[in-house]
Amino acid sequence: MINKLIDKNNKYLSQSDLKDKLVKLAKGQTPYALIITCSDSRVVPEAIFQSDLGEIFVIRTAGNVINEGELASVEYGIEHLHIPLVVVLGHTHCGAIHASIHKENGKYLRPIISRIQNNILDITDEVEASKTNSIKEAYCLKEKFPNYKGTIASMLYDIETGKVSIL
Numbered sequence: 001m002i003n004k005l006i007d008k009n010n011k012y013l014s015q016s017d018l019k020d021k022l023v024k025l026a027k028g029q030t031p032y033a034l035i036i037t038c039s040d041s042r043v044v045p046e047a048i049f050q051s052d053l054g055e056i057f058v059i060r061t062a063g064n065v066i067n068e069g070e071l072a073s074v075e076y077g078i079e080h081l082h083i084p085l086v087v088v089l090g091h092t093h094c095g096a097i098h099a100s101i102h103k104e105n106g107k108y109l110r111p112i113i114s115r116i117q118n119n120i121l122d123i124t125d126e127v128e129a130s131k132t133n134s135i136k137e138a139y140c141l142k143e144k145f146p147n148y149k150g151t152i153a154s155m156l157y158d159i160e161t162g163k164v165s166i167l
């Protein structure tokens, strides 16, 4: 499988305008949005928002929860890169949300599951739970960064239709 990655990278390198773009981006990044979303392979912010290199700063974690490491990444994005927009992007058919509702667990899943459970409480509808989880994580960011002048929002991505809605 690792050869598959190398082959894909070679394909990426063969793009005609890539070299100039990389030279320019090597000088720095000024992304216009910071997206915190799930690790789910079907939820790819760069594809969903038609973004090129350097345009969006992405933090991915199962269930788009914001624990210690994610919070540090947000701080870097807004305080050092001055990104004007922060979005917590949840999605339908989320495995982490499903696991949290059904109280599933694993050896290392606890920090994610318990955070989602604290956000969704007794909600059992998966779409509603996903929305609530994202709204509460966005609210948590507003509390953590009270002096942030940009916008903090939450959105939901529908896996079946590809549509994103503002929550």
Ligand SMILES: [Zn+2]
Residues within 6 Å of the ligand: 038, 039, 040, 062, 063, 064, 091, 093, 094, 095, 096, 097
């Ligand atoms: Zn998910």
